[in-house]
Amino acid sequence: MKTKKNFFQVLAFQFLIWGAQAQEVGQSPWGPEDEIGSLNMMTDSSRIQILSQIGSGQVYDLSVDYFVGMPSFHSLGDPSYQYWLTHTPHGTVVDNPNGMGEAMNEKVSYTGDAVSMYTHMGTHIDALNHFGLNGLIWNGFSPEEHLGDKGWKKTGAEKIPPIIARGLLLDVRALVDSFPPNYRITIQDLKACLKRQKTEIQKGDVILIRTGQAKHYEDAAHYLHQYPGISLAAAQWLVEEKGAMLLGADNLSFEAFPPEKEDNWVPVHTYLLAERGVMFLEQMMLEDLAKDKVYEFAFIAASLKLRGASGSPMRPIAIPIN
Known part of the structure; x- marks a missing residue:
């Protein structure tokens, strides 16, 4: 009897551990019908504030070209351009x-x-229905209730509002001569970058991370091969401690592979989209911003209103601020 009791105590303890480790979709603090997550942080006041700080007519195009042979997710069965x-x-x-x-x-x-084309090609934004956990997407929306033959009825790309906010470039590539294969950017890297640039993250910022991978965009094989990406801990730090509203990077898939967790092949994606309701951009062109050392700017972008889609092409621009 004692052995049986001990077994159930161990089993109960193990379930507690599993429960603590389980990933679940987030419930939005903006209400049960919320479909845009952290973009709710953007307001008329915040847009006016950043637009009033524009101190230049110079515009930086942060998007890449679309062309036959461009990098794609064809290895996963998605169509090429x-x-x-x-x-x-x-x-x-x-x-x-x-x-x-x-x-x-x-x-x-x-x-x-x-x-x-696949909607996740070139410079694009991932909508909140792109990845989910345990059968649900952000805010508890289920495919049984909200996914039809013509796309999601919730959190589709058409729900993403035009984005106008303070943008901050974190030029992590400037810290090193080269990255090891599949390097994961750390919190320490981000802090060192901020110190080097003499910049600070403000709540509600759009944070763009330069890995330098965009330099290889015309060479798909090089661009896709063992590229660096953000670590889960660094993504959590940006969102939970620094209050970032939107993230972006110049690599294929924002995070690095192979996955850093055994039970989740895209832990950064599911953390941001499903757990925290934070969208992000991939395959950006950040080389000109880095070359000119433009770290703070007005970020302006809008996606195509592709009804029900899990992502959309986007052409973001950056305008330096005072």
Whole structure:
């Protein structure tokens, strides 16, 4: 009987440990219907405040080009970027699709094109439905109730508001000559970066991390190979201790691989999206900001309103502030 009692005591203790370690989706402090998470930190007042600090007409484009052969998640079965012409000047003369005749089509040239792509290609933002935990996404929304054949009814990319906020570049790449393969950026790295730049994180900031990986963007094999990314502890520090509203980086998938946890293959993704309701941008172009040592700026961006989608292309810009 004593042995049986001890067994159940050990088992109960183990369940307590498992419960403490279990990851669960977060319930939004902004209410049961919240679909944008930490972007609720942005207000009319905060937008006006950062816009009033703009001290330059110079604009930095923080997005990459889209082209056939660009880096992609094809290894996971997602489609690569495809581009094709639907109309060409010579083709319209031959086909006469508008019925206007040869003379008109020789005079007025016509070019049209189309693209097919995965929504998580190029510079893009991850919506809160991109990754979940234990069958739920942010704020407890379930696929059984909220996922239809044409996408999520909750937290889709169309719900993401235009973003205007203080941006801060953390040029971690400037700290080292090179990163070891699959390097995970630490809290100490971020603190050293802030000290080197003489900058401070403010609550509600957009934090952009430069790893230098964007220099290899035109070479997909190099760009995808053993790239550095943020560690889970560093992401937690930015969100929980420093109050970051939105994160971003210039690598493929924000975090590094292989995963740092045995029970979760994307622990940073699930922590940010499912547990904390914090969106982030991937595959950014931060080289010009770093070259000019522009660390503080007005961050302005908007995603495509792709209804129900788990992410969307985005073209963010940075304008230096006083």
